[in-house]
Amino acid sequence: MRAKFTLIIFFIGALLLHAQAPDSIGISLRSQIRAARSDSIRMPLQIELARHFVYSKTDSARILFNKAWRQNEAASYSKDYYLKQKAAILNGFGLLEVLNGDADETLKFYLQALKIREQIGDSIGLGISNNNIGNVYRRKGEHAKARYYYRKGFIISQQARHTENAARTLISMGISYAENQQKDSALYCYEKAKKIDNKGTTIYRANTNIAALYFMDGKYDKAKAIYRESVDIFKARRNYLTVSICFLNLGVVQTELKAYDEAIALVDSAIHYAKIIGNKELLRKQYFSRSNINERKGDFQKALADHRIYKRYADSINDVEKAKRFTALELNHKYEKEKEITTIQLENEASKKSLYLVLFVITLLTGLVVILLLRKYNRQKLTLAANKIELEQMEKLKADLALANREKDLKNVVLENSIREEVLNKTLAAVKNVISLKNEREREIALRSLSASLLSEKTAQKALFNHQDYFDEVSLDFKVRLDTHFSELKPNEKELLCLMKLGLSTPEISKLLNTSVAAVKSTRYRIRKKLGLDSNQDIISFIENNNSA
Template identity: 30%
Template sequence: MKKKVQFLYDCGEFFYSKNVNKSEYFYREALALTEGTNSLMEGRVLFKLGFVEKNEGNLSTSLRYFNKAKEIFKDKNDIERLASVYFDIGYVYRYKNQMDVEYDFYKKGLKLSEGGSETLIGKGYLHLGNYYTLLKKLDSSIYFYNKALDVFKKINKDNRIYNVYNNISNTYYKQGRYNKVISIRSLVLKYAKKENNKLLITVNYHNIAAAYRQLKDYKKVKKYLDSAILVAEEENFKLRLSKSYNSISKISYSLKDYKEAFLQQQKYKIFSDSIFKSQLSNTIEEVELKNKHKVEKKNLEILNQEQAFDKKLYLSIILVFLLLGIPLVILLYRNSINKNKIIQSNLEKEKIKKEVLLQKFKRSEIEIKSLVADNSMRLEFLKQLLLKLKVERKSIDSVDVKNYIKDLTFKIQQQITTEIKLSLLKNKIDVINDGFDNMLIANYKELTKTEREVCALLRLNLSVKEIASIRNTSSDAVKATRYRIRKKMNARKDQKLEVFIQNLKI
């Protein structure tokens, strides 16, 4: 078993910088064999999966893996790996914009690294350089980058040396030294291609494009962004795809290619939404796991109380037989007290379950508000784009260009109208169907999620065509769903299904 796990781990290591999907597959296979063993190998696998999830933009999942690995390294007293995981947890908090927490983990990592591995110390200096770059304290940033560079040059760590160069270029960018940025990042890009490090390749393509954008060399900007997207698509780097599509949208807008700007903004929206929903889903999962742990803990307490009660009961019976003078009333009284305790414990258990449900509702409310806010931002972008097009149309003499802009303006206006209608319809569904889905789950357990959603739309008295349009499906599919709903709810054939559903009491 140990040899198989080691083989799977080594395969994951081999593919990590070459094919992330294959690397993740081998790490997860290794985790399936080690999960729950609290072994050092389980910690190492969790640590690597934390990196994979971070690169895919799943920050909450990444933190969960890192924290599990941290507890195992702490339990095994593996100081070097514990210090390393502290650095990487801090780096995740950087992306979550929690800079105080980020700095605390860097300090913990450096403290553990003292007198140990020089590679680890250099890694700590590198993270501090990044931290001060974000704070715009560029002198401090350069100071720590140079310390890291000295350490890695001393021990001939090429991959770390180029990593430092990569970060020094960020500082030059903030200082406006764009030619210097292009020079350093081109050097790092050459190294990344040599090592076939896909993530480093796409990051450097993107950042070289950013430098050329500042120099207004838009042809090269487009060239490098296209290369960044090509690599990111191959490896499914959602975070990198989101950033690159957003950059292309802005460049197209600057060049007055409004149609391209709009299309690229839609692609950016798809990937940014995907990352947001993934993070939100992982956050809800974390809350559920914590509350599940509370419930399990409470169940254990109840079980211990019941066992204690049984012991007391047996002891009381023995004493009755030994003393022959203990009244039966005392036994019954004790029995009553312990039963009341168990009932109280059960009530507390139910209370915790209600808290879990309440937190789910709150998370759902947060998701809805975030999506509404995102929809408002998208509407504002479309309105600004529409206004800009109208202004540009007046200043252009070409009839063909004017007609093209008029056609594009009409399409964007239609998009704005559709977005507003969908927002109003969503609000109406939320208000009218409050508690309706829970009632269906409780009383009609055979209904699927899709069938419950169609029930909610039927309750609004929407037609088959309207429901098909909202759900992006065919009218025949909606009719088939209606037939299954009527059958599962035992609705009378002589009564309209919409009327039957509207008469249901919540």
């Protein structure tokens, strides 16, 4: 009895001492808020002060978050700065709903904050949001979903080089593993968190959770030492949520050691701090724990009283009043009517679901048809574009070849004029030479020589012009096809093919090219070899019908 009285006196003294300790952070933030000259400066300070009060002065925190929200809404800016503050406020509302034990409302606020942070690319905020959402699913017992968000948040925080967020996320993941009795994985997460961020806060959080592992292994002394140290540390930081949890855990440890009076005193301390922050879920667990301790102690009257309080908190969280209302309806013979209505509603819901399913299938099929049509349209469009490009290239080649032929004609004209001038000059020189001769015999010989020379020049010019006339008769498309698809052929080989295209025989081609029949056959053989044709295949037909050579 004396030990219990001493413990209570010590606890009251600690509370009084703690109450007298000045809140230097809160004082500093209030001073900065009063000195702020604009809402853009005042807003983040109010958010920071609200976060500071979340686990100690919950009502004050809510007032500050609401005030910051009104300022943000009044600003009506879409700048990233205000959106970032808006996400922080939504995150704060989520924290307050955690204390109320409303998981659905908590998740709603956290998801809204996540959406904004994704929109503005706030990597640090994204790490925090993913960790918070993971915590919601962990508390609901959905550990697979929780760890998905933890891993995502951890990767984002590491990429942003925000070690504190990364370590906090690892600790949260460790708690999830511990709740699944995966102690080795949990311990790995806690130790890794301490290596990533060796600051005091991370160390304390990790050690507090390591104490839970010690408790699970029956190492009660080690667990108690860590919990007591954590109480002092988090009390100084005014984190009453963690203080309350640590007191509860100490009470559970003492219960296992059968020190029931001390265990009840510790749970009373936990209840005191849970009431300060208004955490209904935590109060539900603490009254349930105190009921169990009193039962094990043998004080069944107090155990029953604590159990009733536990039920009130459980009912407020789980909305048991709804179940009671249905029971009352059944007793008053109104249950059948309500049951009928409920059945109709269920049938309507089932019909709606069937209709939604049909609509979904129709939409899916329509989407697939649209996708297929779009793909077919795009393929046709690409084919038309490719054909258009190929046609344009062909037209360009035709134009280039026509231009080249025109240039060749001009060169021939120039060459012809040049040759004529040269022949004329030679003739004039020869005539002068004939005139200068005095011997009649010599003059006659010179005249014959001049006549033969002029006849030879005339024959050569005639052959040249006939050769050019033959090439002009070949279609322009055939010339373009040779230049486009058969670049491996030499100019003299293409020249031979043009003459073959005109239907000339080998002797005719040899005379026209002023070469031997054997030379023409040799050139034709080389062409067949390059095109991979045998002696029975028609070269001209192959060239005209083959576009992929």
